[in-house]
Amino acid sequence: PKDRLVVNKLGYFHLDTETIDRLVPFIDIWQDNETLFPFQPPRRADIIVFRYPNDPSRDFVKRVISLPGETVSMKSGEVFINGDRLNEPYLMETDNDNLAPTLVPPNSYFVMGDNRNGSSDSRHWGSVPLDNIVGKVLLRYWPFSEFSALSADSPGVVDHKSIENPSWLR
Numbered sequence: 001p002k003d004r005l006v007v008n009k010l011g012y013f014h015l016d017t018e019t020i021d022r023l024v025p026f027i028d029i030w031q032d033n034e035t036l037f038p039f040q041p042p043r044r045a046d047i048i049v050f051r052y053p054n055d056p057s058r059d060f061v062k063r064v065i066s067l068p069g070e071t072v073s074m075k076s077g078e079v080f081i082n083g084d085r086l087n088e089p090y091l092m093e094t095d096n097d098n099l100a101p102t103l104v105p106p107n108s109y110f111v112m113g114d115n116r117n118g119s120s121d122s123r124h125w126g127s128v129p130l131d132n133i134v135g136k137v138l139l140r141y142w143p144f145s146e147f148s149a150l151s152a153d154s155p156g157v158v159d160h161k162s163i164e165n166p167s168w169l170r
Contacts, residue, residue, distance in 0.1 A: 066110035074099035
């Protein structure tokens, strides 16, 4: 709860092609309504900060598990993406949860915490819309004893002692 993080708020900057078409008329080069990422879209295992879909005044920190258009499911605590088991070396502890196959909507991400037994995440309230994502967590700088650069392989970061609602980010 007292952790302090550095978050890259520009990394997931995106534009939708309908907005571009409205701003630049007479140029119709897009096949469908697409989302364009000048840098990069959120990737599986990224640690992100986002506005909680059920209460956008609250920020959550979770890990991206499944991407738009994928089907995510769980059997006895193991996560499956499109039927393939997901390797999750970052987990602190597992649970025995089950989740029926769930299609992640376009421009949405399925997120979960590393402490599955104590995490309020997409299993309970659904996928996170892209527009709710604030940014990608790069490093933890406080407490200084736990100073670390965070990556997709960082073990047990998300929900360690229930990291949630980092209101200091705003």
